[in-house]
Amino acid sequence: MDDDLSNSVDIDEFFQYFELEMTPFMVSAFNSFDVDEVDTEGHLTLDFGEFLAAVWNFCTFDHGQLVEFAYNIYDTEGDGAVEINTMAEHVHNSTDAEGDLPELMKSLTEFDADASGTIDFEEFRTAEKENRVFIQPAFDLQRALRRKIEGSEFWIDATLRRHSKLGPTGINVMEYFTLIRDGKDLPAVSYTHLTLPTIYS
Secondary structure, eight states: OOTTOSSEEEHHHHHHHHTOOOOHHHHHHHHHHOTTOSOTTSOOEEEHHHHHHHHHHHHTOOHHHHHHHHHHHHOTTOSSOEEHHHHHHHHHHHSOOSSOHHHHHHHHHTTOTTOSSEEOHHHHHHHHHHOGGGGHHHHHHHHHHHHHTTOHHHHHHHHHHHHHHHTTTOOOHHHHHHHHHTTOOOOOOOOOOOSSOOOOO
């Protein structure tokens, strides 16, 4: 994967290895994996630690975590409210969904419960249950990573083990990775033990 032997993986190497299309969603997802944001030359890259943490974290996401991840990608401002036209454009440009942009906007408007012109996370959760296209890119990315690294069966088992030990939400692995690398203290983790967590619903 590290074709130039730079001890890091840039976005082109990442997309080529995992056979991904350079869509807005996939680019934003890659950027979210890069906790340093840029290297010394101003390029987005993943060093080995970032790559390892990102792959394990993302490949062991359950359905709910993938939904949250997708929403956070769309919510570029981080204010918990995404303009309907903005989300529709993002989905339209990042999926092979049938239909044109106005149809996607119309579909999202139906889930705007408070008629605010924006979609909050709870409205998004309702929308994706009715139309999986809104989270399709997140599932496509997870499927691609799982397929190229160890295979789906390995990651399904790893997901079950993660959630049985850490509960349905677990810990934010990328945040912990950043704290460890920065030499900061880790917050206490409350472990729960579940018999069979719901991985996908």
